[in-house]
Amino acid sequence: MSNIERGSFTTKIGVIAATVGAAVGLGNIWKFPYTAGVNGGGAFILVYLVCVLFLGLPILLSEFFMGRKTGQNPKGAFRSLSNQKGWQFFGVLCLICPILILSFYSVVAGWTAEYFWQALTGGLEGKNTAELTALFQGFSQDPVRPIIWLLVFLGLTVGVTLGGIKNGIERVSNILMPVLFLLLIILAAHSLSLDGAKEGLSFMFKPDFSKINAKVILDAMGQAFFSLSVGLGALITYASYFKKDTNLPQTGMIVAALDTMVAIIAGVIIFPIVFTYGISPAQGPDLVFIALPNVFNQMIGGQIWAIAFFLLLAIAALTSTISMSEIVVTYLAEEHKFSRKKALAILFAICGTLGILCSLSFGALSHLKLFDKNIFSLIDFTASNVLLPIGGGAIAVFVGWFVNKHIIYEEMQQGSKMKRSFFAVYYYVLKYIAPIGLLLILLSQAGII
Ligand code: TRP
Numbered sequence: 410m411s412n413i414e415r416g417s418f419t420t421k422i423g424v425i426a427a428t429v430g431a432a433v434g435l436g437n438i439w440k441f442p443y444t445a446g447v448n449g450g451g452a453f454i455l456v457y458l459v460c461v462l463f464l465g466l467p468i469l470l471s472e473f474f475m476g477r478k479t480g481q482n483p484k485g486a487f488r489s490l491s492n493q494k495g496w497q498f499f500g501v502l503c504l505i506c507p508i509l510i511l512s513f514y515s516v517v518a519g520w521t522a523e524y525f526w527q528a529l530t531g532g533l534e535g536k537n538t539a540e541l542t543a544l545f546q547g548f549s550q551d552p553v554r555p556i557i558w559l560l561v562f563l564g565l566t567v568g569v570t571l572g573g574i575k576n577g578i579e580r581v582s583n584i585l586m587p588v589l590f591l592l593l594i595i596l597a598a599h600s601l602s603l604d605g606a607k608e609g610l611s612f613m614f615k616p617d618f619s620k621i622n623a624k625v626i627l628d629a630m631g632q633a634f635f636s637l638s639v640g641l642g643a644l645i646t647y648a649s650y651f652k653k654d655t656n657l658p659q660t661g662m663i664v665a666a667l668d669t670m671v672a673i674i675a676g677v678i679i680f681p682i683v684f685t686y687g688i689s690p691a692q693g694p695d696l697v698f699i700a701l702p703n704v705f706n707q708m709i710g711g712q713i714w715a716i717a718f719f720l721l722l723a724i725a726a727l728t729s730t731i732s733m734s735e736i737v738v739t740y741l742a743e744e745h746k747f748s749r750k751k752a753l754a755i756l757f758a759i760c761g762t763l764g765i766l767c768s769l770s771f772g773a774l775s776h777l778k779l780f781d782k783n784i785f786s787l788i789d790f791t792a793s794n795v796l797l798p799i800g801g802g803a804i805a806v807f808v809g810w811f812v813n814k815h816i817i818y819e820e821m822q823q824g825s826k827m828k829r830s831f832f833a834v835y836y837y838v839l840k841y842i843a844p845i846g847l848l849l850i851l852l853s854q855a856g857i858i
Pocket of ligand 1: 431432433434435436437510634635636637638639640641643729730732733
C-alpha cells in the first residue's frame, strides 16, 4: 500500500504526549487568553467549556475511531468505511487544510522563536511600551528576518517528522511535553503570587452572563475546534498509529482535559500579570508580543520569566506543527506512494512559499487584500473558520449517520472498559447535537443568521 513503514506509537505515555502535543499549541497559550480577554473573560470561558464537551470531544473521539479502525490516512479512512465516493472529498480537504494552517501558523511560530532569542540575548530588556511596539512592528514587517525564522521553524518541523512516528514524533514529544508542563506550572505559580492575582482570577472565573452573545459563542466554538485540533484529520492520522490496546475513550478524555487545562493555566499566567500592571485584557493578538515583554521588564528577574515564557510558546508550537506535517506525509505516502523524504520536501516547498507570502503580508505585501483581509488573515480565516468546521461537521455526520453503530462500539471497546451508557451519550451528542451546533456556526459565519 505505501512506501513508508507504518510503525506505531510504542507506549501509552508516548501516545498521550504526542496527541496532547498536537492539541496544545499557540491556540492555547497565545490565542485563548486574548480571545477570552476580548470576549469578556468568565462568560467566554464557560461557553468554551460547553463547546469542548459537546462539540469538540465527540468529534475528537470519532476521529480516533476512524483512524484506529482503518489504520489509514484520512482519505483512506473515509474510503474504507464507506463505498460512497463523495466522502473522499473530505479526505482531500484533510490534505489541503493542514497545508494552509501550517503556512500561517509557522509565521507566528517563527515570531515566538525570535522573541525567545531576543529574551535570551537581552534584546527586550529595559524597553518601554513604545519601544516594544516599534520592535514588534519593525520585526513583523521586516522582509527578511521573520522569513528566516519561519523557514528555521519549518525546517525543524520537517526534521522531526522525517524521523517517523516512534523515533521522531514520539521521542521529541516525550521530552518536550514534560518541559512544557513544568514551565507552565512555574509561570502560573509566579503569577499567582502577584498583587493582581485575585482580580485576574475573578476576571476569568466569575462569568458575567450578560456578556454572552452570538459572537462570544461563535468565537468559543471556533477556538474549541482549533485548540483540540479536530476537523482536519490530524487525530485520524495520529490514531491510525495507535495500537489496538490503546484505550480510545480514556485517551480522548485525557487529551481534551489536558488541552483545556493548559488553556486555563495560560489564562492564570497572563491575567494576573495584566491586572497587576494595569494593561487591558482586551488588547488582542499583540498581548503576548508587546504587553507581556513590557510587564516582564517590570518584574524582578523579568528576563528569566521572558525566556521561560517564549520557550514555552515555541515548544507548544513545534509539537503542533509536527502534527500538521505528519498528516500530509502519511497522506502522500499512502495515497500517492511518496517516500517520507519526498513528501516532506514538497511540504517544505509549498508551506515555505505560502508562509513567506503570509509573512510579507504584514509588510511589503500589506496592500494586497481580498475581502478586506491580508494574505495571512485570509488563509487563517479560510482554514480555521470555514474549512475546519466543515471538516468537523463532515466527520460528525459521517460517523454519526453513515457508519454502522456496532462497528463504532466495537472499536471503542477495544482496549477499554467503556460503559454502554457512556457510548450512548457520546453517540447521541455526535449524531444530533454536534452537527446542529456546527451548522449554526457556519450559517452565522456566512451571515445567514
Ligand atoms: N491545536 C493546535 C493549537 O491549539 C493547532 C493545531 C495543531 C491544529 N494541529 C492541528 C488545529 C490540526 C487544527 C487541526 O495551537
